Amino acid sequence: MEISENFRHVLKTYLEPVRLYHALGVVCVIYVGMLLTRLMQRRKTLKAAFExxxxxPGHWLLGNTNEFQQDGTDLEKIITFGENYPYAFPLPFYHRQDDIAYRFLTAWIGEGLLVSAGQxxxxxxxxxxxxxxxxxxKPYVKIMSDSAKIMLDKWETYAKTQESFELFQHVSLMTLDSIMKCAFSCESNxxxxxGTNKYIKAVYDLCDLVNLRFRVFLxxxxxxxxxxxxxxMYRRACRIAHKHTEEVIRKRKEVLTKEKEQNLSQKKRNLDFLDILLCARDEQQQGLSDxxxxxxVDxxxxxxxxxxxxxxxxxxxALACNPEHQQKCRVEIQQALEGKDSIEWEDLSKIPYTTMCIKESLRLYPPVPGMARxxxxxxxxxxxxxxxxxxxVGTSVYGIHRNATVWENPNVFDPLRFLPENTAKRSPHAFVPFSAGPRNCIGxxxxxxxxxVGTMMxxxxxxxxxDPDHVPKMIPRLVLRSINGVNIKIKLVEN
Known part of the structure; x- marks a missing residue:
């Protein structure tokens, strides 16, 4: 009886909710303390290696994290650091060394080509x-042209009023429409x-939350x-994104099963990315798991x-800011299309000046402003x-593309940089909007x-x-965005 009473006393003393929370708090403090100790030891080792x-200079614990305020000036700070410390410089953050931020993506996009490694x-x-x-x-060009036409028809209201409007949301819907139709043969509408597209909203939220998680130590x-x-919020956005892709895969599997049962040929529709994904086999005739x-797909x-x-x-x-180059592109496009309302594969090779302008914009505004390995x-x-x-090792694509030792007047929009004779004088790694080497962008x-296609249309x-009243403030997320949007005005071309 005495032992039983003592046991009940112990339970009452140590397992009361408040005391349990205290115990959990102590465990958390110990865990964080161990983490900080390991961090400081690692920092000491790296400091010796990076002498x-x-x-x-950075904070003793936070490193250079507080240098980047997400206020539209972060990318210019990288340029300044590169000028003051040429070739390479240490930029300590408080994140674990195995993160590379990509670890935070796996719950969303799994171990696809972007984050997987090795075999x-x-x-x-x-x-x-x-x-x-x-x-x-090849067949995608006509589909992209049709998607762009839907977007441009919606812009007629802005052309009539000549009011400023934000580009990114419109272009995002257009590119999602194109990818759904081209790669997955899916009419998304x-x-x-x-209303707001749930998948687009989820992608915006996921990009912001990955960036936030990278910056917040805990x-x-x-x-x-x-x-x-x-x-x-992250898990909810992941569920929305996964539901979207799972529905696409489910519908395609149903189509392939029906075609197989009825012995139909795929010639009735174009072979697309998802077909190849579902039917791909290696040397051992093994395909990809679900x-x-x-x-x-994610x-x-x-x-x-x-x-x-x-x-x-x-x-x-960029073309709105450089009307003289815009007009040269327009004349070239009109000559290439010869009055046609849509674009075909062969037309893409008829616009060398427009292509140079596109590359110059990608130089100044790389869609992926940085990467790490x-x-x-x-x-x-x-x-x-x-x-x-x-x-x-982090590589600033934005910094490479605005390196004054490589590009004369790097902040000036000059498409002639991409004339063949000028390109031949530069390193092939001076312009890397799609990365380089074996892990370059497959798409x-x-x-x-x-x-x-989007530019031509x-x-x-x-x-x-x-729009001089809305100057974008660039901010590096997973892709290059603007805090205050990317705004322009438009008017119809007079025939």
Whole structure:
């Protein structure tokens, strides 16, 4: 009896809710303390390794995190740092060294081509490459043209009033419409349905939440982020995005099953990215698992519409700011189309000046402003300085594209930089809007074609006018955006 009474006393004492919360609080404090200790040890090791790399001073714990205020000046700070500390400089943050921010994406897009590595990445890349052959891309041009026409017809109201309007939301819907029709043979009607598109909204939220999690130290701890309001918002947005892609996959599987049962030929419709994804087989005749398929669909659904939307929105903005180049493009486009209302594959090769303007915009406003890789072995620079294995090396595409030692007057819009004779004088890595090397963007030809089509269709119908009252403030998210939107005015081209 005495033992039983003592046991009840212990339960009452230590398992009361308040005391339980105290215990959990102590555990959290110990965990965070251990994390900070490991962080400081790692910081000490890296400080010794980086003595040969001078860089901007930072906080003893937070590093340079507070340098970046998300106020539209962050990208220019990278340029300034690059001028003061040429080639490479340390930029300590408080995030764990295995993050590279990509870890925060896996709950959303799984381990698709963007975040996978090793043999998994190599196998998937090999299986997916046929989906971007020009024979597959060729029929997409007409579809992209039709999607762009829907968007441009909606703009007639703005042309009549000449009021300023925000580009990004319109272009995002257009590129989503195109990707759904081209890659997944799915009529989305997203440009004509009323209200805000749930998938577009989810992608915006996910991009913002990934950026927020990267910047907030405690959110790097999975269970703390999971229990937070932002963690709940992230999971809700993931569910919306996954529901969207799962529905696309389900419908296609039904179509393929019906075709197989009825012994129908796929010649009745164009072979697309999803067909190749579902039917791809390696040397052992093994296809992709259902989980792999959803990861690649989620990845391409996001990358195939959001990065292209960013690129095209900034292209139209750049042309609005440079009317003389815009008019040269318009004349070239009118000559190439010869009065046609839509664009065909062969027309894309008839616009060399417009293509140079598109590349110059991608230089000034790269859709993906930066990327990072974790070193699997030490990397030595040409001047003999070495970065140790295990470090994350960030590459600022924005900084490369505005490097004054490579580009004369780097902030000036000058499409003649991309004349063949001028391009030949530069390193092939001076212009990398789609990255470079084996992990370059698998869909870059798809994206370039869509940006060409969107630019051609827009300039054929409208004159783009800069809005001096709405100057965009660039901000690096997963793609290049603007805090205050990308606004222009338009008017109809006089025939």
């Amino acid at each position: 040969q790399f001078p860089g901007p 998994r990445w190599f196998r998937h890349r090999r299986l997916l490459t046929p989906g971007f052959h020009y024979d597959i891309l 997203c440009q004509t349905e009323s 959110y790097h701890i999975d269970f703390i982020f999971h229990l937070s309001p932002h963690g709940y 989980e792999d398929i959803r990861a690649e 990845t391409f659904m996001f990358e195939g519409h959001d990065t292209t939307a960013s690129g095209l929105a900034w292209i139209l903005y 974790k070193l699997t072995k030490p990397m030595t620079f040409f001047d003999g300085r070495t970065v140790p294995e295990g470090c994350i 870059q030809n798809f994206a370039m074609n869509e940006m060409k 827009t300039l054929k119908k409208y004159i783009l006018i800069q």
